[in-house]
Amino acid sequence: MPGSNNTELLISMRGMNKAFPGVQALENVDFDLKAGEIHALMGGNGAGKSTLIKLLTGVERPDSGKIQLMGKEISVKSPAHAQTLGISTVYQEINLCPNLTVAENILIGREPKKYGSIHWKKLNAQAQEILQRVLEIDIDVTRLLGTYSVAIQQMVAIGRALEIEAARVLILDEPTSSLSTHETNQLFSVMRKLRGDGVGIIFITHFIDQVYEISDRVTIIRNGRHVGTYETAELPRMELITKMIGRSIEALDEVSKAKVETQKHTRGEPVLKAQNLGHTGEIEPFDLELYEGEVLGLAGLVGSGRTETAGLLFGLVSPDSGTLSVSGKKVNSFSPKSSIAHGIALSPEDRKEAGIVDDLTVRENIILALQSNRGWFRHLSLKKQAEIAERYIKLLDIATPSLDQPVKNLSGGNQQKVILARWLAIDPQVLILDEPTRGIDVGTKAEIQKLVLSLAEDGKSCIFISSELEEVMRTSHRIAVFSDRKKVAEFGSGVDEHVLMKSMAGGGS
Amino acid sequence: MKPFMKQLMKPFMKPARLTVNWRTITESKLFFPLVALAIILLFDLIFVPRVFRIESRDGNLYGSLIDILRNGSIVSLLAIGMTMVMATGGVDLSVGAVMAIGASVAAVMMNPVIIGLELPPDLMKFINDPQFTYSPLWQVILVTLIVTTICGLWNGFLVAYMKIQAMVATLILMIAGRGIAQLITNGVRIQIFYEPYAFIGQGWIVVPFSLYIVAFLFAAAWLVTRRTAIGMFIESVGINARSSFYSGIDEKKIKLLVYTFCGFCAGIAGLVESSNIKTSDAFNIGDGLELDAILAVVIGGTLMTGGRFSLLASLIGALVIQAISTSMYAIGVPAFALQAIKGIVVIFVILLYSEQVRGFVRKLSTQKGV
Numbered sequence: 104m105p106g107s108n109n110t111e112l113l114i115s116m117r118g119m120n121k122a123f124p125g126v127q128a129l130e131n132v133d134f135d136l137k138a139g140e141i142h143a144l145m146g147g148n149g150a151g152k153s154t155l156i157k158l159l160t161g162v163e164r165p166d167s168g169k170i171q172l173m174g175k176e177i178s179v180k181s182p183a184h185a186q187t188l189g190i191s192t193v194y195q196e197i198n199l200c201p202n203l204t205v206a207e208n209i210l211i212g213r214e215p216k217k218y219g220s221i222h223w224k225k226l227n228a229q230a231q232e233i234l235q236r237v238l239e240i241d242i243d244v245t246r247l248l249g250t251y252s253v254a255i256q257q258m259v260a261i262g263r264a265l266e267i268e269a270a271r272v273l274i275l276d277e278p279t280s281s282l283s284t285h286e287t288n289q290l291f292s293v294m295r296k297l298r299g300d301g302v303g304i305i306f307i308t309h310f311i312d313q314v315y316e317i318s319d320r321v322t323i324i325r326n327g328r329h330v331g332t333y334e335t336a337e338l339p340r341m342e343l344i345t346k347m348i349g350r351s352i353e354a355l356d357e358v359s360k361a362k363v364e365t366q367k368h369t370r371g372e373p374v375l376k377a378q379n380l381g382h383t384g385e386i387e388p389f390d391l392e393l394y395e396g397e398v399l400g401l402a403g404l405v406g407s408g409r410t411e412t413a414g415l416l417f418g419l420v421s422p423d424s425g426t427l428s429v430s431g432k433k434v435n436s437f438s439p440k441s442s443i444a445h446g447i448a449l450s451p452e453d454r455k456e457a458g459i460v461d462d463l464t465v466r467e468n469i470i471l472a473l474q475s476n477r478g479w480f481r482h483l484s485l486k487k488q489a490e491i492a493e494r495y496i497k498l499l500d501i502a503t504p505s506l507d508q509p510v511k512n513l514s515g516g517n518q519q520k521v522i523l524a525r526w527l528a529i530d531p532q533v534l535i536l537d538e539p540t541r542g543i544d545v546g547t548k549a550e551i552q553k554l555v556l557s558l559a560e561d562g563k564s565c566i567f568i569s570s571e572l573e574e575v576m577r578t579s580h581r582i583a584v585f586s587d588r589k590k591v592a593e594f595g596s597g598v599d600e601h602v603l604m605k606s607m608a609g610g611g612s
Numbered sequence: 613m614k615p616f617m618k619q620l621m622k623p624f625m626k627p628a629r630l631t632v633n634w635r636t637i638t639e640s641k642l643f644f645p646l647v648a649l650a651i652i653l654l655f656d657l658i659f660v661p662r663v664f665r666i667e668s669r670d671g672n673l674y675g676s677l678i679d680i681l682r683n684g685s686i687v688s689l690l691a692i693g694m695t696m697v698m699a700t701g702g703v704d705l706s707v708g709a710v711m712a713i714g715a716s717v718a719a720v721m722m723n724p725v726i727i728g729l730e731l732p733p734d735l736m737k738f739i740n741d742p743q744f745t746y747s748p749l750w751q752v753i754l755v756t757l758i759v760t761t762i763c764g765l766w767n768g769f770l771v772a773y774m775k776i777q778a779m780v781a782t783l784i785l786m787i788a789g790r791g792i793a794q795l796i797t798n799g800v801r802i803q804i805f806y807e808p809y810a811f812i813g814q815g816w817i818v819v820p821f822s823l824y825i826v827a828f829l830f831a832a833a834w835l836v837t838r839r840t841a842i843g844m845f846i847e848s849v850g851i852n853a854r855s856s857f858y859s860g861i862d863e864k865k866i867k868l869l870v871y872t873f874c875g876f877c878a879g880i881a882g883l884v885e886s887s888n889i890k891t892s893d894a895f896n897i898g899d900g901l902e903l904d905a906i907l908a909v910v911i912g913g914t915l916m917t918g919g920r921f922s923l924l925a926s927l928i929g930a931l932v933i934q935a936i937s938t939s940m941y942a943i944g945v946p947a948f949a950l951q952a953i954k955g956i957v958v959i960f961v962i963l964l965y966s967e968q969v970r971g972f973v974r975k976l977s978t979q980k981g982v
Contacts, residue, residue, distance in 0.1 A: 419858075440860040451858055460852045460859075462919050467844055474841045475860040482840045525859065 111138040112174070113272055113303040114159070114190075119168035121154055128154040132168075132329045134322055136272060136303040141294060143318035143335065144307045145347055146544070151327040152307055156274055160185045160192050172272075189271040191264035193278060199260055201249030206230035208248050209263045233266045234259070238293045254286030258293055265302070273297065274305045279313060283404050291317050309544065311340065323347055344545055371395060372431055374564045375447070375533050377416065379425035386411040388424050389590035391583065393533060393564045398555055400579030401568045403607055408588035409568045410452055413535045416566070417449035418442040430532070443476050446532035450522050450539055452568075454515070458522045461511035465503050466492040468510045468521050473528045495524035500550065516547040523551070534558060535566040540574065552578050572603060641913040641922035645929050648911065648961045652935045660942040672816040676938055682820040684934030686881050686898075688927050689826060690905035691912070692833050693764075693877030695926040696870040698909050700850045701918030702771055702778035704871060706763065707878040707905055709789025711898030714760045714882025716793040719802035719892035721747040721755060722809065727798040742807040749808055757879045763789070764875015765868070772867035782871075786902065793894035802892045813887030822884050826927070829880060833873075834923055843921075846870060850918025904933055911961055932961065 114136040121129040129151045136142050146152045157163040159170065161179035170177055172188055179185050182192070199208045206227045207214075215225040230244040238258055248256055257278055264270045275294075279287045294304055294317060306318055314321055315335060323330040323346045330346050373392040381388030386408045393399050401409045415422055418437035427434045429445045439449070451457040460468055469492045474483055483491070492506050499520045503513055510521055519539060526534060536555065540548040555565050555578055569575050575582060576596070584592040584606045592606045656663040656676075666675035690707050697704045720727055722745045731739070731746075738744040745752070763785060770781035804810070815821035837843030848856045849863050856863060878898070885897050911929030914921040936957050940950050963969050 438860075439858055440862060443860040449858065456852075457854045457858050460848045460855045462851045463844070463848060467848075471844075471848060471856075471861070472859040474844065475862075477841070479842050479845070480840050 112136070113138050113172065115169075115171040116155070116159065117169045117171075119155065119158055119170075120166045121158060121163060122166055128327050129158070129165075130327045132324065132327070133332075134329070135332065136305060138271070138303050139298050139301045140319045141298055141304045141306055141317055143314045143321040144305055144324070145314065145321055145343070146324035150324045150347075150544070152324055153276075154327075155324065156192070156276065156305070156307070160190060160274065186268045186270075189269055190274070191268050191270035191272070192274040192276060193257055193260045193264060194276050199248055199256065199263070201256075202247055204245050205234075205242065205248050205251070205259055206244040208259055209233060209244070209267070213267055234262050237265050237297075238262055239296055240289075240293070252286060254282050254289055257282075257290065261293065261297075265297070270302070272303050272305070274307070276307045277309070278306075279308060279310060287313070311343065311545075314343070315340065347545060374430055375416065376428045376431075377425065378427075380415060380422050380427055381424045382411070382415055382420055382422050385420065385588065386415060387589045391416075391590070393566065395564055396559050396562050397581065398559050398565045398567055398579045400575035400582040401566060401585060402572060402575050402582050402603060403585035404570075407585040407607070408590070409585050410537055411588065412585065412590070413449055413451075413537050413566065413568060416442075416533075417447055417535060419449075440475070443472060443529060443531075446529075447535065448472070448526035448529060448531035448533070449535040450519075450526055450537060452537040452541070454519055454522065454541075459510050459518050462509055464507045465496070465501070465510050465513070465521055466506040469495055469524045469528055472525050476529055491528055492524075495527060498527075499524055499554070516543040519543060519551075520547070523554070531563065533564045533566070535568075537568045538570065539567075540569060540571070548574070572600060572607075576600065576603070641920070641925040642928065644913060644961075644964045645911050645925050645932060648932045648964065649928055649935060652932065652939055652957075656935075656939050656942065660939065663939065663942050671818060673819055676942060678819060680931060680934050680938045681823055683938065684930050685820070685822040685826045686885050687901060687904045687908055687933060688930040689829060689877050689881040689884065690901060691908040691926040691930045692826075692829055692923055693870075693874030694905040695909050695912065695914055695921050695923055696833070696837070696846055697778070697874045698906070698914050698916060699846045699918055699921035700867055700870055701853075701916075702867065702871070703782065703906060703916070704764075704767060704874045704878075705779060705782040705902050706767060706785035706789055707874060707881070708898030708900065708902045709786050709793070710760050710763045710875055710878035711882035711885060711901065712790050712793040712892075712894050713763060713796065714756045714879040715886035715892040715897045716796040716802075716894060717759050718752050718756045718809070718883060718886055719804055720796055721745075721752045722804060722806050723802055726800050726802050727796075740805050742805050745806045745809070749806075752809070753883060756883055757876060760879025760882065761872055761876045764872040764878070767875065768868035768871030771871060772864040790894050793892070793897075797892055797894065801894070804886065804890045804892070810887050810890060813884045813889075825880060825884065829877065830923060830927060837923070842866070842869070847918075847920055851920075905930075907958065908933055910965075911958075913965065 112135060114134070116132070116134040119129050119132045119134070120127075132151065132155060134144075134155060144152050144155070154163065158165045158168075159179065161181045161184050170179065172190075177188060179188065179190070185191075200211075203211070206229075209230045210226055215222045215229060217225070227244050231241075234240050234242065234244065238261065240255075240258060242251070242255060248259060251259075261273065264273060278290060282290065294306070297304060298319075306314075308314060318335045320332060321335045321338065321343065322332040323343070325347060371394060373394050375391070375393040377389065377391040379388045379390065389412065391399075391412075401412060403409045414420055416427065418434075418439055418441060421437040429447065434441070434445065442449075455461075460471065463471070466488050470483055470488045473491070477483070489506055495501070496503065496506070501513075501517050501520045501524065503517060510518060513521065523539070534555075539551050543551070552574065555567060559565055559580075567575060567578050576598070580596050582594045582596070582598060582603065583590055584594070584603065586607055594603065594606075663676040666673055666677060668674075694704060694707065723739065724746050725731060725736075725739055735744075747755075767782050767785060770776045770784070771778050774781070811821060812825070813822055817824070837846065845856070845861050845866050848859070848861060849866050853863055881901075882897065886892055889897075908929035909921075909926045910916065911932050912922060912925035912927070914926065933954075936954055937950060940953050941947075945953055
């Protein structure tokens with residue numbers, strides 16, 4: 104590793120420009136990365152963070168602008184080329200092989216040989232040594248990578264990047280978005296160690312707490328422009344948020360105000376009632392009631408059974424115990440199709456895999472569930488489709504050049520809004536939102552939370568699932584807590600944060 | 613010749629002409645198949661201009677161009693069904709064999725003597741008469757299409773409900789189908805003498821009758837996919853089955869539908885082909901055509917992995933394949949070399965689809981613009 108001289112510039116990007124059809128993604132953006140610093144890159148959805156990283160890693164070529172690596176001008180031709188230059192990226196979705204062992208994953212392509220075949224003992228020993236020396240973690244490297252948590256898998260990816268690819272610049276693209284607090288801390292200690300070794304780390308995240316916890320400097324990008332680069336410690340939190348969204352953060356406060364007013368509706372016949380509902384191996388039998396005009400928050404750590412509960416209520420799997428009734432009527436067949444017919448909608452956690460249909464247009468994505476509920480032959484005319492799509496694009500403020508744009512061309516937050524539009528279009532009685540704000544900027548987050556509350560005010564019922572406790576507390580009238588695939592408790596909205604956390608952690612240990 | 617070309621292109625050019633944007637034109641599914649077809653016709657124009665000669669006899673049109681359309685009609689019929697199957701991310705390898713089954717059913721119904729049915733002696737003497745058929749024509753067509761549709765239903769059942777990979781599931785009928793076709797005819801090649809039946813493949817009303825069949829099937833398929841929600845559901849399932857499931861789309865029913873329809877199309881192709889060659893030949897009818905149909909769909913821009921499809925582009929794809937064969941024969945390429953030449957042309961066409969090549973072409977065109 105090149106010395107620990109903290110002022111040495113690793114990367115210097117000057118006047119970066121990049122246009123995509125219909126949008127100027129980056130306009131004259133500058134970016135610096137020093138050796139031995141953790142540099143947070145912040146910005147809303149579609150602000151241009153990803154584009155900047157893509158230019159640096161050779162996924163896209165800049166229209167103009169200069170990139171220097173340690174003072175020498177470079178032109179990055181491809182991700183592979185970036186790796187040979189010492190610029191490595193670890194994505195949220197790990198691109199390693201889950202069904203190879205940890206050791207194989209680290210040393211793939213560099214296996215130590217003995218008599219022409221792989222020297223397994225040495226391979227494992229080397230991998231173990233790399234993880235210990237570089238990352239200071241000690242795990243069984245002969246186990247399959249897929250058996251470890253996402254956090255460990257990310258660290259393995261980092262280990263490989265540093266040792267095999269000799270990375271000097273490490274880009275971490277939303278590494279913490281699916282990690283638990285404990286795992287995040289693990290990752291952070293690794294990052295601190297690497298900073299000490301003189302590696303430059305670009306850290307992309309939406310979590311503002313984490314920016315303050317770990318980063319030395321922060322660069323903010325908005326609408327493709329460089330807003331500024333600051334010493335993190337000297338930038339007040341409110342100012343950071345204001346710079347990111349370009350307006351003040353009062354929007355979030357309005358959310359809490361809106362809720363108080365809606366609290367009056369809550370009793371009567373439950374809209375959704377689960378009794379002893381369960382599915383072996385996914386979620387233990389639980390009771391749950393949801394009333395008209397109510398937002399029910401599901402809190403719990405990742406893997407606690409929140410998502411499984413949502414899936415069960417939406418009919419993704421059939422329960423093997425208990426009953427579910429909607430407005431007093433018992434549900435007999437479990438499938439998304441029949442749930443939709445009952446007026447239940449689920450916006451899934453996994454936006455790319457289970458939400459959008461990426462090659463279909465914005466219009467088609469919005470009317471998809473409505474049309475499937477109408478069946479094959481009661482076809483919505485193109486005119487009617489455009490009308491519906493336009494209404495929701497306006498209502499949710501979806502940023503798209505046109506109705507007939509493939510939805511894959513939209514930013515993550517706007518894709519999320521398209522999925523919300525799809526469900527609002529069927530006018531559901533119960534709307535289940537699983538992590539609707541993950542990977543979304545603060546402004547859009549507040550919009551979505553407000554939307555949920557205004558739906559409740561109109562008499563709809565919502566189930567709101569989020570890893571961010573504060574968000575669940577802000578939007579929900581009641582909170583059900585899950586832990587270790589069990590429903591462990593239920594609280595009213597006034598509950599203390601620490602009580603909630605205790606209950607979330609309490610189930611198993 | 614030129615007004616005719618214009619006539620041919622007219623329906624395809626119209627949507628493109630509305631938007632002048634070069635990018636929307638090149639990204640249309642019709643663009644590359646049309647370019648491929650144009651290149652082949654240009655080749656003909658230079659080397660074998662007689663291909664463009666069209667003569668009119670008794671009010672009917674004849675010539676190489678008409679032959680391309682007529683000979684291409686079998687693959688066109690198959691391509692219509694295959695497009696929908698491939699749009700769901702599947703493939704149907706059995707269409708050739710299903711054609712043979714259809715041909716056998718039709719032949720047996722018209723002339724069941726061959727499989728040992730006793731006819732009254734006064735009917736026996738008519739057996740080779742061009743006006744004789746045992747079952748009326750409408751019954752022959754109806755039963756044939758029912759049988760081949762059931763073949764398609766079987767494929768769909770295996771793929772959608774038994775979750776067998778499409779290639780494996782349809783391979784079963786591809787292999788067994790020709791055996792079944794032989795069982796139906798008792799292992800005999802039945803000659804078809806019935807004159808009205810011959811009209812299906814050989815008849816002429818200004819243009820070959822089979823073109824009307826293609827046009828009718830295309831129009832029906834287009835209406836069913838684009839004037840209902842079925843087309844969008846097919847594409848949605850092909851692009852992202854999981855998202856489609858979450859949106860309440862019944863993937864199984866959609867898959868069952870497309871394979872069933874594909875069997876129906878193969879049945880029509882079987883009728884046309886057996887009428888053309890006046891026999892039920894379990895070995896040769898539809899032999900290798902499943903691959904031509906797949907190729908036509910691929911040239912038409914539908915991905916093997918499923919997703920967006922264009923029926924019209926697939927039809928042009930079928931014409932491209934036929935135009936290659938006809939042009940090669942016209943310049944005197946011997947039949948045995950045809951496959952190799954076809955391969956070369958196909959590589960060229962497929963290269964047009966490669967993102968690498970497209971990007972290169974785009975770069976060239978923008979550079980010119982600047």
